[in-house]
Amino acid sequence: MKLFCLLYYTSVCLKLVLVKANAKEFKSIQTTGSTRALQSKNTTDVDSASKIECALLCLSNRQCCLASFSKGTCRIDNSEKCDIGTETINGWTTIRRNIYHITPQLKDCSELPPGTSSGVYDITPVNGSTISVFCEMDTGNGGWTTIQRRFDGTVDFYRFWDDYKAGFGVIAGEHWLGNDNLHAILRQRSYQVRFDLEDYSGNTAYAIYSAMYVGDESTNYTLSLTGYAGTAGNAMVDNNGNPMNGMMFTTRDRNNDISTPYECGNRKKSGWWHASCT
Numbered sequence: 001m002k003l004f005c006l007l008y009y010t011s012v013c014l015k016l017v018l019v020k021a022n023a024k025e026f027k028s029i030q031t032t033g034s035t036r037a038l039q040s041k042n043t044t045d046v047d048s049a050s051k052i053e054c055a056l057l058c059l060s061n062r063q064c065c066l067a068s069f070s071k072g073t074c075r076i077d078n079s080e081k082c083d084i085g086t087e088t089i090n091g092w093t094t095i096r097r098n099i100y101h102i103t104p105q106l107k108d109c110s111e112l113p114p115g116t117s118s119g120v121y122d123i124t125p126v127n128g129s130t131i132s133v134f135c136e137m138d139t140g141n142g143g144w145t146t147i148q149r150r151f152d153g154t155v156d157f158y159r160f161w162d163d164y165k166a167g168f169g170v171i172a173g174e175h176w177l178g179n180d181n182l183h184a185i186l187r188q189r190s191y192q193v194r195f196d197l198e199d200y201s202g203n204t205a206y207a208i209y210s211a212m213y214v215g216d217e218s219t220n221y222t223l224s225l226t227g228y229a230g231t232a233g234n235a236m237v238d239n240n241g242n243p244m245n246g247m248m249f250t251t252r253d254r255n256n257d258i259s260t261p262y263e264c265g266n267r268k269k270s271g272w273w274h275a276s277c278t
């Protein structure tokens with residue numbers, strides 16, 4: 001299967017490249033018995049039928065790091081640092097979000113609560129600066145941070161190394177998020193990646209790899225990609241059987257592919273982890 005959009009030689013468009021944290025530390029709950037959050041100005045008591053419902057209420061509120069439940073009451077703690085005191089009272093269940101660290105800042109789109117709309121959000125990767133990203137919340141259970149989005153050909157992807165390094169295009173429209181930004185996201189924890197493809201007849205397919213990593217610029221953004229599932233076949237192997245796993249990034253001005261005599265960055269009119277150009 002060929003991968004590139006609106007280019008010479010190809011009939012398939014790679015519309016979306018999305019990454020999502022694999023981490024179980026999000027969207028899971030640990031409960032312990034017999035403590036509850038002390039009342040403070042940042043706790044809210046709401047009616048709730050069960051501790052599961054109370055846990056879901058906490059999960060749907062990004063500020064909530066702790067909740068406690070007893071007999072129809074769910075106490076949600078919204079304190080910013082999650083440092084509110086607890087007291088021991090029989091009959092209460094404490095529900096802690098299983099996150100080592102909660103801040104008002106998103107590390108990536110997987111921290112948005114379920115039910116949030118797709119759109120442009122600011123994220124701040126650990127040790128990185130704040131960037132605007134498109135959070136895809138409608139595809140594959142949501143929570144995806146968009147690396148590439150192409151759908152109408154309004155943005156030119158035939159660009160130079162420094163463009164791919166920094167990112168280009170319109171975040172709400174077609175864009176490449178930028179290789180430095182991609183690395184800053186992926187180095188935080190374990191990520192899966194999803195590629196969404198469409199051919200000119202409107203047939204769609206996707207490929208998910210359960211583990212993806214991209215090194216920093218000193219490695220030429222070397223790609224690591226394992227654990228395929230999906231409907232697209234192992235789409236990240238080119239027609240000569242060369243995997244993109246392990247490839248460095250190539251652009252029109254920096255050729256790191258294995259193709260001779262072609263330079264794939266030119267032939268494909270796009271930067272990518274090109275192997276050969278088939």
Ligand SMILES: *[C@@H]1O[C@H](CO)[C@@H](O)[C@H](O)[C@H]1NC(C)=O
Pocket residue numbers: 042063078079080081
């Ligand atoms: C209470 O919550 C508000 C908004 O959620 C937050 O701005 C404030 O810092 C919190 N106060 C404390 C003491 O955590």
Ligand SMILES: *[C@@H]1O[C@H](CO)[C@@H](O)[C@H](O)[C@H]1NC(C)=O
Pocket residue numbers: 126127187188
């Ligand atoms: C952030 O920086 C600290 C201090 O240099 C380092 O220990 C940590 O591994 C870094 N984390 C990430 C995700 O880069």
Ligand SMILES: *[C@@H]1O[C@H](CO)[C@@H](O)[C@H](O)[C@H]1NC(C)=O
Pocket residue numbers: 218219220248254255256
């Ligand atoms: C990165 O790419 C440049 C340009 O193609 C090349 O000269 C350099 O050796 C590559 N770096 C590594 C670590 O392979």
